[in-house]
Amino acid sequence: MTPTPPAPAADGPLLSVRGVDVGYRTGRRTRLTAVHDASFDLYPGQSMALVGESGCGKTTLGLGLLRLLPRTGTVSAGQILFRRKSGDQVDVRTLAKEDLRRFRWNEAAMVFQGAMNAFNPVLRMEEHFLDTFRAHERRTRRPRAEILEESAELLEMVRLDPARVLPSHPHELSGGMRQRALIALALALRPQLLILDEPTTALDVLTQRSVVEQLTELRERLRFSMVFITHDLGLAAELADRVGTMYAGRLIETGTTRDLFHRARHPYTSALIGSVPPVAGDRHVPEPLPGGPPGLNALPPGCSFEPRCPRATEECTATRPELRVLHPRDEGLSHAAACLHADGAELPTRGGHP
Amino acid sequence: MIEQPVPDTTPAPRPGRAVSPAPEGRGPVDRRTEPSVLSLRGARQVFSTPRGDVPAVAGVDLDVRPGQVLCLVGESGCGKTTTARMAAGLAEPTGGEVLYRGTALRALGKQERAGFRRAVQYIHQDPYASLNPVRTVHSTLTAGLRRHGLAKGRDQARRAAIDLLERVDLTPAEDHLDKYPHQLSGGQRQRVAVARALAMDPEVIIADESTSMLDVSIRVSLLNTLGALRDDLGVGFCFITHDLAVAKYFAWDGEIAVMYLGKVVEQGPTPDVVNDPRHPYTRALVSAVCEPDPDLARTKERVRLRSADIPDLTDLPSGCDFHPRCPLYEQGRCDTERPPLVETGGRRLLACHVVDGPG
Numbered sequence: 001m002t003p004t005p006p007a008p009a010a011d012g013p014l015l016s017v018r019g020v021d022v023g024y025r026t027g028r029r030t031r032l033t034a035v036h037d038a039s040f041d042l043y044p045g046q047s048m049a050l051v052g053e054s055g056c057g058k059t060t061l062g063l064g065l066l067r068l069l070p071r072t073g074t075v076s077a078g079q080i081l082f083r084r085k086s087g088d089q090v091d092v093r094t095l096a097k098e099d100l101r102r103f104r105w106n107e108a109a110m111v112f113q114g115a116m117n118a119f120n121p122v123l124r125m126e127e128h129f130l131d132t133f134r135a136h137e138r139r140t141r142r143p144r145a146e147i148l149e150e151s152a153e154l155l156e157m158v159r160l161d162p163a164r165v166l167p168s169h170p171h172e173l174s175g176g177m178r179q180r181a182l183i184a185l186a187l188a189l190r191p192q193l194l195i196l197d198e199p200t201t202a203l204d205v206l207t208q209r210s211v212v213e214q215l216t217e218l219r220e221r222l223r224f225s226m227v228f229i230t231h232d233l234g235l236a237a238e239l240a241d242r243v244g245t246m247y248a249g250r251l252i253e254t255g256t257t258r259d260l261f262h263r264a265r266h267p268y269t270s271a272l273i274g275s276v277p278p279v280a281g282d283r284h285v286p287e288p289l290p291g292g293p294p295g296l297n298a299l300p301p302g303c304s305f306e307p308r309c310p311r312a313t314e315e316c317t318a319t320r321p322e323l324r325v326l327h328p329r330d331e332g333l334s335h336a337a338a339c340l341h342a343d344g345a346e347l348p349t350r351g352g353h354p
Numbered sequence: 355m356i357e358q359p360v361p362d363t364t365p366a367p368r369p370g371r372a373v374s375p376a377p378e379g380r381g382p383v384d385r386r387t388e389p390s391v392l393s394l395r396g397a398r399q400v401f402s403t404p405r406g407d408v409p410a411v412a413g414v415d416l417d418v419r420p421g422q423v424l425c426l427v428g429e430s431g432c433g434k435t436t437t438a439r440m441a442a443g444l445a446e447p448t449g450g451e452v453l454y455r456g457t458a459l460r461a462l463g464k465q466e467r468a469g470f471r472r473a474v475q476y477i478h479q480d481p482y483a484s485l486n487p488v489r490t491v492h493s494t495l496t497a498g499l500r501r502h503g504l505a506k507g508r509d510q511a512r513r514a515a516i517d518l519l520e521r522v523d524l525t526p527a528e529d530h531l532d533k534y535p536h537q538l539s540g541g542q543r544q545r546v547a548v549a550r551a552l553a554m555d556p557e558v559i560i561a562d563e564s565t566s567m568l569d570v571s572i573r574v575s576l577l578n579t580l581g582a583l584r585d586d587l588g589v590g591f592c593f594i595t596h597d598l599a600v601a602k603y604f605a606w607d608g609e610i611a612v613m614y615l616g617k618v619v620e621q622g623p624t625p626d627v628v629n630d631p632r633h634p635y636t637r638a639l640v641s642a643v644c645e646p647d648p649d650l651a652r653t654k655e656r657v658r659l660r661s662a663d664i665p666d667l668t669d670l671p672s673g674c675d676f677h678p679r680c681p682l683y684e685q686g687r688c689d690t691e692r693p694p695l696v697e698t699g700g701r702r703l704l705a706c707h708v709v710d711g712p713g
Binding site: 174206231261275276277 | 541642659664
């Protein structure tokens with residue numbers, strides 16, 4: 001089979017997230033809202049990084065987009081509009097069970113965190129590929145040999161040797177091989193959107209490099225869009241066209257990668273970037289970011305970053321800032337920040353290198 | 355090597371000491387006048403497995419000095435952790451020696467060994483696994499104090515525990531004393547692990563990927579806490595990481611040793627090794643790092659390896675271990691003869707046939 005490329009970029013976004021809340025049931029009557037009012041547009045071919053500290057809602061939002069949350073979790077408000085290969089726009093929230101199954105993997109696929117645990121340890125890799133094709137493919141059941149042939153092509157795309165990988169159990173492969181196999185599997189049905197949760201965490205630096213290179217290459221070749229969740233700001237700088245910073249369940253700054261790394265307008269983004277030591281150049285002394293994010297069940301009434309913020313004023317304790325567009329651009333690339341002082345003095349950033 | 359002055363506290367040299375050879379060419383590297391607290395001399399660790407012998411560490415010479423950082427970097431499986439375990443006395447080398455203040459560990463008497471146990475502390479990678487889940491913070495911190503007789507009575511132990519928590523910035527300390535590990539965040543747990551190591555008033559801390567599981571924001575503050583111990587208390591560090599950015603930041607005034615398949619392939623002062631790597635493997639490591647700067651990340655020169663996969667330790671390549679992956683591989687030389695680790699000037703050591711040392 002020749003791969004069918006996703007439908008040509010029709011006008012408008014591939015994914016349009018509007019005011020999405022995601023929450024978890026924590027008791028008989030209690031709920032915890034882990035993501036508040038998330039909104040962004042992702043256009044075809046774009047790659048967006050979601051960054052932030054642990055527990056700020058990145059993974060919850062990623063899972064929510066495909067309705068892959070654990071049983072206690074639900075998307076409780078908003079719309080997740082997705083332009084399907086057919087050209088129709090659907091709200092992922094309203095998809096019925098069977099339709100949702102067809103939507104997943106065919107149109108949008110997820111690469112879960114921890115390649116170690118994403119595979120069933122007692123199944124050979126070929127069984128994972130067979131299962132995936134049979135569970136999600138639209139057409140009628142195909143013979144095993146045909147599916148395996150296509151699986152081999154997928155593995156070759158990520159430079160793995162199918163003869164070695166397909167008959168192996170997951171534990172017989174190295175971490176890097178498993179991560180690459182997982183990406184190949186996610187791309188099996190040529191989705192238009194790939195969501196990756198911490199794709200390089202726990203991998204060695206050289207293995208990280210090969211995963212990054214392969215993702216870049218695959219994206220050029222297959223032209224899918226990508227949302228990836230990471231706490232590695234280096235990865236975001238390298239692989240993303242645009243970045244969204246999350247803090248305490250909210251998107252607090254969005255913009256192009258350059259906007260955030262060179263012209264951050266939210267003190268949290270600036271502090272996060274400033275806390276990473278670089279390898280290149282002179283020794284840069286990173287600034288620690290003291291404290292931690294507030295508990296989601298005890299958010300301050302005003303800005304949730306206010307207790308840690310160096311430029312907080314009295315106003316910040318009372319008023320919660322909305323995500324406000326500072327520099328409008330097309331295709332969802334506007335620079336926006338949720339800070340009352342976003343127009344204030346320049347924040348320290350890693351100035352542009354020549 | 356010039357014989358180092360022996361401090362008063364050192365037990366009299368034992369016959370075991372004679373077996374520590376002074377490898378040639380190391381003289382200028384020992385630039386610090388202070389004698390090393392902990393030394394590895396030709397240390398080897400070979401594990402016997404059904405598939406054959408696995409030479410996890412194939413002879414390394416390393417020194418940890420007071421107030422100095424020795425950073426071990428390399429990929430998983432290169433022998434960093436095994437080296438650290440030998441240095442900490444947790445694994446006995448199958449060849450060579452580990453010396454504490456000039457005396458081989460295997461020659462230490464019972465009392466001296468207790469002193470070594472106290473003086474060399476280990477901080478593990480995973481703060482979720484390294485703390486006993488049924489002990490409170492107080493119990494974790496004071497167990498060692500009482501075991502080594504460093505605190506007398508409950509009150510003194512409690513006061514010591516409070517001091518320790520304050521030193522690692524877990525304040526207010528009283529609020530944390532009676533908590534169990536599951537009530538703490540990852541960063542807080544790792545601080546407890548650091549405090550536990552500090553309780554012994556150590557001369558050397560061996561930190562094995564101790565910051566790699568933490569959020570970026572917390573990582574820097576923990577590194578700064580460790581840096582203060584190094585500068586204020588003169589604690590020597592053997593710091594293991596695969597993150598060169600962290601190595602560069604923490605070990606700036608110290609040394610980096612790059613390990614590959616159980617051997618040191620390049621070693622030298624941190625700024626020199628990171629800013630001007632010579633060995634093709636070190637170059638690959640430095641160039642592979644994702645820089646937190648979008649312009650730099652897209653223009654940075656990358657070293658392309660001939661193979662992404664690390665060879666099997668039970669079936670090592672002939673000649674230079676790195677030759678199957680090396681972009682500078684020269685047939686007939688690299689695949690036949692193993693390059694020795696030699697001094698190249700500028701207090702640097704390098705094991706490569708093809709590239710020259712700096713300058």
